Amino acid sequence: MSERVDVLILGGGIIGLSCAVALADAGLRVEIIERGAFGREASWAGAGIVPPGDFDRAPTPLDKLRAYGATHFADFSKRLLAETGIDNEFTVCGGIEFLTPDEAAEYPALWRAEGLAVERLDDGCRGVVTPPGLSAWHLPGFAQVRNPRHLRALIGACERRGVRMTPGTAVRGWQFRDGVVTGVTLADGGLRTARQYLVAAGAWANDLLAPLGQSQRVHPVRGQIVLFHGRPGLVPHVLLCGKRYVVPRRDGRVLVGSTEEPEAGFTKGTTPAGTAALTAFARDLVPGLRDAEVEAAWSGLRPGSLDGVPTIARVPGHDNVIAAVGHFRAGIQLSLGTAALVRALASGADSPIDPAGFAFDRSPGSTARPTFRS
Ligand SMILES: Cc1cc2nc3c(=O)[nH]c(=O)nc-3n(C[C@H](O)[C@H](O)[C@H](O)COP(=O)(O)OP(=O)(O)OC[C@H]3O[C@@H](n4cnc5c(N)ncnc54)[C@H](O)[C@@H]3O)c2cc1C
Incomplete structure (x- = not known):
């Protein structure tokens, strides 16, 4: 690829795909590199439960992230349907x-x-x-979404926005110059460079975060x-x-x-x-x-993740790398809030969600028991 994108996303599950849509909507040029096929790992396997939430009254950072999704999933689903013709069957079924x-x-x-x-x-x-x-x-x-269909709709929305989609290509590691990340190396021997990188590699994220000094995240x-x-x-x-x-x-x-x-x-x-x-x-x-x-x-x-809370933050010591990892049992319901926060981090815009609760060095107090177990 000749032109350097603004954000190179490493991993194409629900987190990577949702972030790609949000970043493209912010006017950024985006590429997603996925080792296999898009959206075929945890995001496909999940049940798609989306608990209810009131964003203004949700008590903990994790609850706010869940409530953001609960509040926006219906409209986002309508938008995806209008754009792609794919009905993700989002339903408030109780x-x-x-x-x-x-x-x-x-x-x-x-x-x-x-x-x-x-x-x-x-x-x-x-x-x-x-x-x-x-x-x-x-x-x-209580609501649900048919996650395999939602993923197909997200892929369609990415394509419509001109997101460069690169499946079947594993990211092997990082290229550094003087300790600064300058690119990623690929299993096929290639190299990709970008202004910023987003690690969204699900359960495998440690492989990419450990060389950046974060070995215990996921x-x-x-x-x-x-x-x-x-x-x-x-x-x-x-x-x-x-x-x-x-x-x-x-x-x-x-x-x-x-x-x-x-x-x-x-x-x-x-x-x-x-x-x-x-x-x-x-x-x-x-x-x-x-x-x-x-x-x-x-x-x-x-x-x-160790505390049940995802990490959605810049990687300490690596200002051009953001992580969106560790969503455990709730990555589908948390996907829209995560995308909103990543969009703010990558574009410098205000975030609707306080980033402090999802930082690498968050305080243990921010990990209070969530209001829902699924
Ligand atoms: C049985 C089950 C039920 C669930 N039910 C629900 C539910 O009802 N509601 C809910 O909200 N959540 C649910 N979840 C949780 C939810 O599915 C996950 O939290 C979410 O899918 C995580 O998304 P992700 O994008 O981080 O990970 P993934 O979907 O796993 O995507 C990560 C992607 O990164 C790719 N990748 C990894 N390493 C590399 C690399 N080096 N180079 C390139 N690509 C790479 C992988 O191939 C993969 O496609 C459930 C999960 C399971 C397993």
Whole structure:
């Protein structure tokens, strides 16, 4: 490539693609380099749950990032549909959270403090069996997006904006002159230079951040999903129970997730124990799924972080490198807020989101428990 772009994005998952759209909208020239195919790793594997949020009242930096996405996802989805013709099926379908007595003493108060609508369902929900010992809480603002379609729409939006898309090309490392990053080296022997670089390499981000002195930022946490061939209307809402959930798609398919397996390292794949546990969980919760066929199962590697909070900031000591990494279980819902913050960092514009909570040296106080677990 002859002309130097303003921002070279390393990694084309939901974070890299969403940032590319936002950066191009700010008038910057952008290229994304992706090792495989765009959007085929964690971002494709995820369930697409988007919890509700009130940006002004969200209590922690992470909650604000989530609330930014909750507030903007519907309009952004309409824009993507108008531009690309791809419907990402963003739907405010409502959710039911099943809580233990201890959780019920804590979470509903957090949700109400943020101004979110929530109602306890004393009679449960039709077609759904409240697990013994738990109470059911309906949050009508819960939404979902069909993430594989959202990713296709993002790719289309990037192409329309003239973002240079380079799939099938792994970034190997950095080129330095006098300690300053001057380019990236590619697996095919090539070299790319840019004014700024954005590391958005998901669970693999440490490979790129370690040579910049940041070796502990991200680790992989495998998650498995089971897909049922259900029928429309069988599951009324997103159902959430601790770290597990059931997500009904418009066409009747039902996703059930997920496991948390940091011990799997970078090995993707499903296990008989993982899929059996998810299948049993779903069929206990929704007896109507007992007759539904299991159509598929898959896994993805979440980019875990030490404190559960993503890092979205300039890399210390490397002013021309920004990182947007470590979104763990929430990269889909956090993608729009992340893109807004990256756009501000890269363009020098004001940020709608306070960057302090996502800095490399953020204080432990900014890592308070998030208002939602999924
Ligand atoms: C089972 C499961 C369920 C989930 N459910 C939800 C949910 O309901 N809601 C939600 O908000 N989040 C969910 N998540 C989390 C969400 O999917 C992730 O947080 C998000 O996808 C992270 O996006 P990313 O772009 O950082 O990573 P990825 O999608 O993994 O993208 C990173 C990209 O970087 C590329 N790359 C890596 N190294 C290099 C290199 N050296 N050179 C070039 N390219 C490179 C990779 O090939 C990859 O395509 C779920 C995740 C899983 C696994």
